[in-house]
Amino acid sequence: MLSSKIFVDKLRGNGFDFFTGVPCSLLSGLIAELEAIPEIGYIPSVREDAGVGLCAGAYMGGKLPVLLMQNSGFGYSLNAFTSLNLIYKIPVLVIMSWRGCGGNDAPEHIIMGDINEPLLKTSGMEYSVLDADNADQVLATALKKINVEKVPYTLLVKKGLFDERH
Amino acid sequence: MKGIEAFEALAPLLKNEPTVLANGFISRAFFNVTDRKENFYMIGSMGLASSIGLGVALAQPERKTLILDGDGNVLMSMGTLAMIAACAPKNLIHIVIDNEVYESTGSQRTLSHEIKLEEVAKSSGYKQVMRVTRPEDIQPAYEKLYKAEGPVFLLIKVEPSFDSSQGRVTHTPEEIRDRFMESITG
Numbered sequence: 001m002l003s004s005k006i007f008v009d010k011l012r013g014n015g016f017d018f019f020t021g022v023p024c025s026l027l028s029g030l031i032a033e034l035e036a037i038p039e040i041g042y043i044p045s046v047r048e049d050a051g052v053g054l055c056a057g058a059y060m061g062g063k064l065p066v067l068l069m070q071n072s073g074f075g076y077s078l079n080a081f082t083s084l085n086l087i088y089k090i091p092v093l094v095i096m097s098w099r100g101c102g103g104n105d106a107p108e109h110i111i112m113g114d115i116n117e118p119l120l121k122t123s124g125m126e127y128s129v130l131d132a133d134n135a136d137q138v139l140a141t142a143l144k145k146i147n148v149e150k151v152p153y154t155l156l157v158k159k160g161l162f163d164e165r166h
Numbered sequence: 167m168k169g170i171e172a173f174e175a176l177a178p179l180l181k182n183e184p185t186v187l188a189n190g191f192i193s194r195a196f197f198n199v200t201d202r203k204e205n206f207y208m209i210g211s212m213g214l215a216s217s218i219g220l221g222v223a224l225a226q227p228e229r230k231t232l233i234l235d236g237d238g239n240v241l242m243s244m245g246t247l248a249m250i251a252a253c254a255p256k257n258l259i260h261i262v263i264d265n266e267v268y269e270s271t272g273s274q275r276t277l278s279h280e281i282k283l284e285e286v287a288k289s290s291g292y293k294q295v296m297r298v299t300r301p302e303d304i305q306p307a308y309e310k311l312y313k314a315e316g317p318v319f320l321l322i323k324v325e326p327s328f329d330s331s332q333g334r335v336t337h338t339p340e341e342i343r344d345r346f347m348e349s350i351t352g
Contacts, residue, residue, distance in 0.1 A: 057219060
């Protein structure tokens with residue numbers, strides 16, 4: 001398990017200073033941690049694609065944004081990533097819960113769980129699977145992609161990585 | 167009033183405000199009226215002018231920020247009106263050019279003939295909303311809202327007027343981003 005508090009500290013320590021998202025139970029501990037710190041100013045987005053737009057504007061205004069979502073929201077966001085971030089070169093760190101991973105989940109998550117990685121790959125969205133031991137390493141990779149190549153970078157989160165608070 | 171008249175009335179009022187322009191007719195027509203580095207022309211990502219503009223306004227709270235939106239874009243992302251109202255950036259002016267159609271795809275109708283978008287914005291919690299229908303009313307309305315505390319909403323009702331022979335935005339997406347960011351931080 002990875003402590004939500006430690007991970008939020010790592011994100012802030014690496015310069016991330018703008019946080020928004022649409023919740024997932026797998027990310028509930030992380031969002032609770034963000035919401036507990038008023039100066040973070042976590043913004044609930046109404047839809048994942050609105051979160052993509054919000055982060056794009058914040059990045060161009062000088063922020064380093066993080067967008068949290070369930071992988072179901074990846075479908076809603078796909079056009080925003082392909083016709084905004086990837087062509088204008090506007091980066092964002094996406095923390096995406098991997099519902100349906102391994103086929104063991106509620107029916108609505110099974111297909112997206114199966115195609116999550118291929119869909120990221122085929123749409124040119126680079127990613128890593130975040131685990132309990134690789135946070136520093138994947139954040140370093142993410143920052144390089146964000147600062148040098150100026151593309152979105154996704155961290156996939158499996159069930160049980162963060163504490164769930166609901 | 168034709169859409170193009172609305173742009174011609176607005177253009178001289180803009181100073182150095184970062185301005186996010188919706189895709190389609192809005193970006194293309196305004197590009198041909200006045201191209202400025204503060205213009206972020208959206209060429210895709212329909213519906214997201216409002217969320218992009220909100221992001222800029224929150225990141226740059228000391229700078230007036232404009233969204234030049236269309237009725238189709240607003241209807242696609244009506245939930246973003248709630249986000250804007252909830253975040254309540256004092257520096258945000260949301261302008262909607264409402265021609266009641268998806269003009270750049272052949273003028274298929276939207277729903278804004280029946281739905282008053284400025285009332286949706288008001289109900290969502292925008293601090294002030296105005297609706298104008300004559301070109302001569304644009305300047306006084308804009309100046310009034312500019313002085314007011316945001317977020318504010320100006321709906322400009324227009325007739326379709328898009329000339330599809332007019333050029334598309336000639337800058338590449340990366341050039342648009344670089345110019346826009348430089349205008350904010352440079």
